Amino acid sequence: MPRGVGRARWMAHPQALAGQLAEQGGVARRTRAWLSDPGSMTLKLKARTAHFTVRLLRQRPGPILADEHAALGVPARSRVVERDVILHCDGQPVVFGHTVLSTASVKSDWPFFSKLGNTPLGANLFFDPLVGRSPIQYARLAADHPLMRRIVQALPGLPLPPSLLARRSLFTRRGGVLMVTDVFLPALEPLMRSRPAHAPD
Template sequence: MSRQEFRWKPDPALAGAPTWLRPWLADPGSLTARIVARCDSFEVRVLGERRARPFPDERALIGLPPGRYAWTREVLLFADGLPVVFAHSALAPRDLNGAWHMAQAIGSRPLGAALFADPSICRGPLSAARLTARHPLHRRASAALGSPLPTLWARRSRFCRLDRPLLVTEVFLPDIARL
């Protein structure tokens, strides 16, 4: 994947997102709360939590030097039984015993709820990107669903607690259009 293939943009319109999806991409509030308000049942399905190499564009955002592993968490968010978001979070492993100690114990509870409940956590600006099948997050979302997906749009932002970053990326799946 070349650096020119995609870029994170500060505005969903610049990322080429369809008009109906832009409010989802640009909403500075909790995505979890927005989904819950539009469905009868909400579920978080944890796909994995592990040490892994961060994607190259993530490394600097979470303060890791080249060659170091990140702690990652991937989940699917379901609304009324339909998968609507694939979420990927990354942070420096040393922060699991410090600023982000709650990340290891969150289990199937939504990370977003914890992030927005703690007033000591600050959120940085949102950015959005168009993800083709060549993007690793697109491939991971397709693998999680067990089927190929069309072009997807994602948003991401950095959260800071005690001056330590956590990067959260939310990839919108086709069924988000039903909400």
């Protein structure tokens, strides 16, 4: 595989994506605001939809992706535990979520992880006082990125642009480190333009 193929260029500031955004003006500002929001994506979505669901795609051991091992602080050929989900609002897929953590820390530092099922991860991360969070990183995922290929496989027939915006950050709990990536799907755009209709449960 040529160098750089299947990897994303992760950046420290959402403004660095401004030149890559197809949208202009207010839409671009809203997109940057959603990308950089440090709060729970689950709560933001629940506040803007009548029916929020999580579709679990996979949760199993696998090799770490090429652009993840350095951020997670593990060797390049490490095996990790992966969890992929799609967040749906009123039946529309709006966010692809990807979580990765070392196999050694699942039971010791993240005991709830193996029991999540279709429960959103944010319900645990944002209400646990032991959990800390690193600054968010931002990227545009091209079609050759492994997560883009997983999205295409999970949502066959869904029209997708050549690339999608994503954000990721590290969460720590005791000695364990967990990385969460959110990929924004096209149906999220109307929700970004809407105001919260109600307070989430």
